[in-house]
Amino acid sequence: MLTHLGKKSSIRGVKVKAEIMDQIHIKDLHLRTIIGINEEERRNRQDVLINIVMDADTRQAGESDDIEDAVNYRTITKRIIQLVESSQFYLVEKMAAEIAAICLGDTRVERARVTVEKPGALRFARSVGVSIERGRDDV
Secondary structure (H helix, E strand, C coil), X not given: CCCCCCCEEEECCEEEECCCCEEEEEEXXXXXXXXXXXXXXXXXXXXXXXXXXXXXXXXXXXXXXXXXXXXXXXXXXXXXXXXXXXXXXXXXHHHHHHHHHHHHCCCCEEEEEEEEEXXXXXCCCCEEEEEEEEEHHHC
């Protein structure tokens, strides 16, 4: 059974080495958009809070120190901002899926975990949201 990334383990007696994946984090991206199913939600922009973790092998960028070898998180973030601020999704699930697709648009990104929250959407709760995970097989 594989228990530690990057360490040799065995599955049914066969030695394997797990792929080590580095992570790129975009934390607390705070944007405003039209999102929701109620009439008021369709009229007024609401806050959304987005957190993203992208799995990618960053070793080449770490060795070369060249942006061409890196996942350009600034470019990805700009695309996400443009999508979210111009969208009018009904569901946070759809927004999260579209954000994951943008992340996976960079072929160096193997997996993307996206959380989209609507702060203050529920009475007595700080926020409500959804977390999804998508990989290369999903694009």
